[in-house]
Amino acid sequence: MIEMSEYIKGADVSTLAEIEKRGRRYFDGDFEGDLFEVLAKNGFNMIRLRLWNEPYTKDGKAYGAGTNDIFTLINLSKRAINNDMAVLLDFHLSDFFANIDRQVMPKMWENLSAPELSVAVYEFVVKTLSFMRLEGVMPTIIQIGNEIDNGILWPIGKDIKSEEFNLIMSSAVSGIKSVLPNVPLMIHLGQGTNTAFVTEWLSSYSADSFDIVGLSYDPSMGSIGELNQTLFVVEKLFHKSTLLAEVTCAGIEDADSFMQELLSTISTNQYNLGFFYFEPGLIPNKTVIWGTQFALEYMGEQELSKAKINPLFDEEGKAKSVLSVIRDFTRT
Numbered sequence: 120m121i122e123m124s125e126y127i128k129g130a131d132v133s134t135l136a137e138i139e140k141r142g143r144r145y146f147d148g149d150f151e152g153d154l155f156e157v158l159a160k161n162g163f164n165m166i167r168l169r170l171w172n173e174p175y176t177k178d179g180k181a182y183g184a185g186t187n188d189i190f191t192l193i194n195l196s197k198r199a200i201n202n203d204m205a206v207l208l209d210f211h212l213s214d215f216f217a218n219i220d221r222q223v224m225p226k227m228w229e230n231l232s233a234p235e236l237s238v239a240v241y242e243f244v245v246k247t248l249s250f251m252r253l254e255g256v257m258p259t260i261i262q263i264g265n266e267i268d269n270g271i272l273w274p275i276g277k278d279i280k281s282e283e284f285n286l287i288m289s290s291a292v293s294g295i296k297s298v299l300p301n302v303p304l305m306i307h308l309g310q311g312t313n314t315a316f317v318t319e320w321l322s323s324y325s326a327d328s329f330d331i332v333g334l335s336y337d338p339s340m341g342s343i344g345e346l347n348q349t350l351f352v353v354e355k356l357f358h359k360s361t362l363l364a365e366v367t368c369a370g371i372e373d374a375d376s377f378m379q380e381l382l383s384t385i386s387t388n389q390y391n392l393g394f395f396y397f398e399p400g401l402i403p404n405k406t407v408i409w410g411t412q413f414a415l416e417y418m419g420e421q422e423l424s425k426a427k428i429n430p431l432f433d434e435e436g437k438a439k440s441v442l443s444v445i446r447d448f449t450r451t
Contacts, residue, residue, distance in 0.1 A: 374441040
C-alpha cells in the first residue's frame, strides 16, 4: 500500500476545453478565474484527465465530450501543473468512453491478434508518456483502463480470468514502468458499493502490479456506508490503497451535508488516498449528451448516455457552497 504526502482533493475536468469554447466562466465570491485557478484556490491538489487513442472519424470529425486526444491531455496537464496541481492520467484504451457497459476496441487495433494487441498497448503507453515527459507534464498516478469490471479492449480482453486480459494489463504495466518505474498504478472498478463484486473481481485477477484500487460512486448506487465497506475490504483483505476515482452528488438536494458525510467517512480508512469529483465545471440544469453522432457510430449504439451531473458551480458559473465544504475538510 502507498501513502501520499497530502489527502487528495481531486477533480476530473476532462471535458473542460470543450466547455470553455461555449464561454463558460467561473466565480468564487468576487474572484473570477479559470476552473483550475478556482479549484486550486479551494484546496484541490490533483486533476484526473482521460486519454482516448484517436477520438475522431477517419476523416477527422471529432467525437466530442472533450475530444481527449494527446494534445488535449498535454494542454490540460500544463494548466493543472501551472496551478500547483498534480495529474492522474486515465488510459481508457479506447477511442471514446470506456466503462462497465462498453470497452470498444480502438479503430487502429480492430484487426490485431492478442499478441499484436499487447505490443500495440505497450507502444501506445510508452509513446504517450515519452511525449508527456518531453512536454514536462509527467503524471503522479496512472490508471490503466476505465471501469474495467467487465474487462478491457473487447472482445479480446473481455474475460478478466483469461490469458489475453492478463497479457494486455501486463503489457500496459511494462510500458509504463519502462518510462516511470516508480509511478503508482491504479485499477478502476465502477461498482463502488458492491462489496461482493469487488471482492470477487480482485480475487480473480492477480493485481500485484497495482498499488491502488479506484472506485466510482454516486448516490444512486447505494449508501455511503456500503461504499465504505468496500473500501475497508479492499484495504484489509487485498492490502491496496483506495481512491474514489469518480464521485458526484447527482440527485442529492443537500450536497453540503452529503459531501461532509462522505469525506468524513471514507477518510477513516487509513489507506484511502482521497477522491476525484467528476466534471465539477459542467453547466447544471442542462441535458448533457456525451459526444457527437460520430461517437455514436463508433460505439455502435442508438443513443449516447445522458450524464448524471451535479456540478460545483451554478448556471452563471458561481461556486456553490459545497465547494467550501471540500475546501474546509481536513482529514483527522
